[in-house]
Amino acid sequence: MVARLNGLKESFRIRYADDPLKVLFYTFMAAAAIIMVIGGLITGGDSIRHMLWPDSVASGFDFFEPLRTNMDMNTDIYPPFAYLFYLFLGMLVIPSSGDVSLEGLRNTQMGFLVYSLYLLLVYFLLYKAIKKMKAGTEREKDIFFILLLFTLPSIFLIERANILALVLVFVLLFFNGYDSENKKIRYLSYLCLAFATGFKLYSVIFGLILLRTKKLKEIGICLLIGAAVFFVPFLFTDGTIFQYIGNVTSHAAAMGSIPHADYVDLNNLILCIYAFSESLPPGSLSLILSGVLMIAASISVVFSTNTDRWKPVALIILATLLLTGFKPVYAILFMVVPLIMFIDSRPVMNKLNLVYLICFVLMFIPMFNIFFDLNGDHPVPISLLIESTSLLIMFALLMCETLPNAVRNMFRRIGSFLEGRKGDT
Numbered sequence: 447m448v449a450r451l452n453g454l455k456e457s458f459r460i461r462y463a464d465d466p467l468k469v470l471f472y473t474f475m476a477a478a479a480i481i482m483v484i485g486g487l488i489t490g491g492d493s494i495r496h497m498l499w500p501d502s503v504a505s506g507f508d509f510f511e512p513l514r515t516n517m518d519m520n521t522d523i524y525p526p527f528a529y530l531f532y533l534f535l536g537m538l539v540i541p542s543s544g545d546v547s548l549e550g551l552r553n554t555q556m557g558f559l560v561y562s563l564y565l566l567l568v569y570f571l572l573y574k575a576i577k578k579m580k581a582g583t584e585r586e587k588d589i590f591f592i593l594l595l596f597t598l599p600s601i602f603l604i605e606r607a608n609i610l611a612l613v614l615v616f617v618l619l620f621f622n623g624y625d626s627e628n629k630k631i632r633y634l635s636y637l638c639l640a641f642a643t644g645f646k647l648y649s650v651i652f653g654l655i656l657l658r659t660k661k662l663k664e665i666g667i668c669l670l671i672g673a674a675v676f677f678v679p680f681l682f683t684d685g686t687i688f689q690y691i692g693n694v695t696s697h698a699a700a701m702g703s704i705p706h707a708d709y710v711d712l713n714n715l716i717l718c719i720y721a722f723s724e725s726l727p728p729g730s731l732s733l734i735l736s737g738v739l740m741i742a743a744s745i746s747v748v749f750s751t752n753t754d755r756w757k758p759v760a761l762i763i764l765a766t767l768l769l770t771g772f773k774p775v776y777a778i779l780f781m782v783v784p785l786i787m788f789i790d791s792r793p794v795m796n797k798l799n800l801v802y803l804i805c806f807v808l809m810f811i812p813m814f815n816i817f818f819d820l821n822g823d824h825p826v827p828i829s830l831l832i833e834s835t836s837l838l839i840m841f842a843l844l845m846c847e848t849l850p851n852a853v854r855n856m857f858r859r860i861g862s863f864l865e866g867r868k869g870d871t
Contacts (some may be wrong), residue, residue, distance in 0.1 A: 467803050468789045472589065474807045479596035482812040496815040497598050498605045500707060500824040503549070509561055509607035510551050513539050523694050526679035527644030528609065535560060547615050561607065568611045569595075575618040576782070581790040594782065597810035598829060602708075614779055617649060618644035621759060621783045624656060636668040636713035640675035647694070651766045653756060657748040705822030707830065708775050711735060712768040715834040723818035736769040742849060743769070749852035749859070754788030757844055764841040778809050778833060784811075802845065808819075808836035 485493040512532040551557045577587045616638040623635030642649035705717045713732035720727045743765035747758045748823045763780045793799040817825035
């Protein structure tokens with residue numbers, strides 16, 4: 447037994463020497479998962495409940511509510527592709543008569559059966575998608591997936607049963623295949639991005655990464671596939687694209703005026719900061735700041751060169767989370783994509799990479815909460831403020847790293863283009 451323990455200790459030392467940041471990540475996340483479970487046992491589950499949505503009777507809300515209300519394209523913010531998906535599930539779940547309340551539907555045989563099968567299938571697909579993208583041994587891939595399930599965004603997502611888990615599958619497959627040398631894999635990745643956009647409209651922003659390839663034909667094919675998946679389902683609904691856009695903009699305006707207990711976007715962080723001083727930010731501050739930063743991030747993503755593969759991917763996902771309006775805690779799971787790229791790249795141990803690692807850990811790690819009453823929809827947990835801040839710090843660092851180089855490259859390309867046009871004349 448002693449010899450075995452000594453062997454494990456020596457193995458740990460070797461692996462730490464070879465890949466210290468990866469070892470630190472797994473150590474922090476495993477310790478946090480163990481502490482979360484022990485804390486839950488000691489407190490009768492209260493410490494874990496405090497990581498979840500405050501409404502304790504609304505478990506599975508994001509799955510059952512679209513089924514229960516049968517949705518309405520004239521008022522809903524789901525794209526038509528998602529509308530048809532929930533309409534199909536509703537045909538299996540909604541009883542011909544009886545209680546169709548959230549609790550009533552959740553307690554029906556078909557409601558429970560479809561809900562359970564949906565979760566099993568989606569998380570099986572997520573497991574397969576992560577294994578497809580993640581490098582390393584089979585054991586490491588399994589450990590990564592298990593630890594991911596014990597992260598705060600993940601348990602928040604499981605409790606809410608939001609469709610983002612399925613969207614994440616498509617997003618993982620897109621980023622894994624968009625730059626493949628195999629044309630079939632590339633086209634399938636474009637289809638995955640289209641499906642992701644069909645469920646969550648903001649996923650379309652991830653397509654900016656294609657501009658780095660400078661292949662206009664590929665970009666055009668991706669746009670055609672995305673347009674077909676997004677627009678064709680309108681033919682099978684009673685809504686129009688103009689109604690849908692109006693629904694999204696009105697919903698965004700309504701949700702962005704008070705601090706929320708589950709949003710990690712920049713606007714919500716600004717509202718929380720001002721709420722601590724019992725004041726309100728200037729009405730256009732978030733909008734202007736988000737617009738300027740989105741333009742700057744897009745330039746960095748498209749034109750930056752000589753940078754690690756994970757950094758432009760992280761930038762476009764961070765920009766989506768922080769700058770495009772209300773993003774719940776579970777949306778942080780999109781950062782799994784650059785996280786996998788980061789730890790698989792075997793980054794050297796230096797101060798900057800250590801800060802990136804700490805930011806990744808703080809985004810995902812489960813933590814015991816204290817709450818602040820900021821006159822919002824619910825008291826704001828400290829975990830939300832830590833997650834939002836870690837997202838913002840990583841975004842700022844990546845912008846500082848990539849933007850100067852991207853701006854130089856952009857003006858160089860503009861100059862080359864103008865010189866070419868001048869030569870033609």
